[in-house]
């Protein structure tokens with residue numbers, strides 16, 4: 140029996156998380172696996188119900204689970220709260236920190252049926268399979284922040300970017316290990332021409348590289364990296380980078396696959412891992428059965444593989460998604476001429492049918 144904590148959150152979160160649950164239940168029936176689910180509040184939904192975006196009870200549910208599936212948090216309704224009560228700063232970031240989830244694996248894979256759904260030419264993205272590893276509990280998002288009023292009017296704002304050797308080393312090591320398991324190629328993304336944190340990052344990458352002589356390493360500055368991802372993404376295999384660079388580059392990479400609604404992720408490093416789509420709460424389409432559930436469903440497949448070692452079951456979900464896309468079913472974000480437009484729920488139903 141596997142205990143899974145569900146944190147639907149806000150916006151499209153409560154629409155997409157139940158789709159992953161339905162797929163997991165279907166997989167459970169087919170392969171005789173028992174999944175037990177416990178739902179907890181997070182983000183704006185938790186603030187509305189309890190006055191805090193990350194209740195202690197939610198942390199307990201997470202810590203008692205074998206894995207966590209998160210939808211997304213945030214939305215305009217909560218944008219003007221005090222920063223520590225906002226869903227992103229008051230819930231998502233502290234959750235990642237408290238659970239020790241320092242490594243965020245974000246695979247960007249172009250599904251063969253969607254090579255021509257990208258805004259780039261099909262031959263540039265076709266066959267793309269990159270693994271972007273984003274450091275998740277350090278950097279600018281977590282540094283001290285403050286505002287000061289200036290005597291002559293206006294304000295000064297201070298954001299602090301902190302990393303320790305140990306924090307960099309553990310995620311970079313994961314990058315080398317991942318490269319070793321895949322195609323022995325690692326790109327480390329930094330801004331070492333300007334940032335001191337990136338200089339330390341690069342020194343550590345260089346030092347660890349001596350332990351991985353079989354891995355071909357290159358350093359690339361983040362601005363060039365953004366450009367290269369659009370120009371020729373297939374030059375990359377495994378990429379490792381700090382928190383904010385990884386956040387931005389993965390949204391960019393998602394578009395190579397057709398839509399941000401396609402990209403799953405796994406956040407690892409603590410006792411319990413968390414799985415979530417890379418996108419946010421998409422308030423513009425929330426509550427309309429328009430959201431693409433595939434990123435969340437593929438996150439559930441990552442959970443089966445990484446946390447539970449259920450390779451057959453994980454592959455069954457991935458193959459079902461492939462089949463449904465091959466059959467021509469599309470949510471609005473990946474819709475193409477001549478294809479069959481479906482909603483969030485109908486896409487899931489097709490994926491469940493394709494499992495059988």
Ligand SMILES: NC(=O)C1=CN([C@@H]2O[C@H](COP(=O)(O)OP(=O)(O)OC[C@H]3O[C@@H](n4cnc5c(N)ncnc54)[C@H](O)[C@@H]3O)[C@@H](O)[C@H]2O)C=CC1
Nearest residue numbers: 211212213214227400418419420421422423424430431472
């Ligand atoms: N992990 C999390 O909880 C995250 C939360 N956020 C929060 O989400 C809220 C909205 O942020 P945005 O910048 O608009 O980013 P977003 O990722 O929510 O949406 C960006 C665009 O992509 C579309 N989109 C996203 N997911 C989709 C899906 N599954 N299917 C179809 N279309 C999809 C949206 O409709 C929107 O047009 C903000 O409050 C933000 O802070 C943003 C990113 C991650």
Ligand SMILES: CC(C)CC(=O)C(=O)O
Nearest residue numbers: 227228231232280386417
């Ligand atoms: C609060 C943000 C850091 C969330 C986000 O954009 C992400 O994790 O991708």
Ligand SMILES: [Mg+2]
Nearest residue numbers: 386387390417
């Ligand atoms: Mg993001």
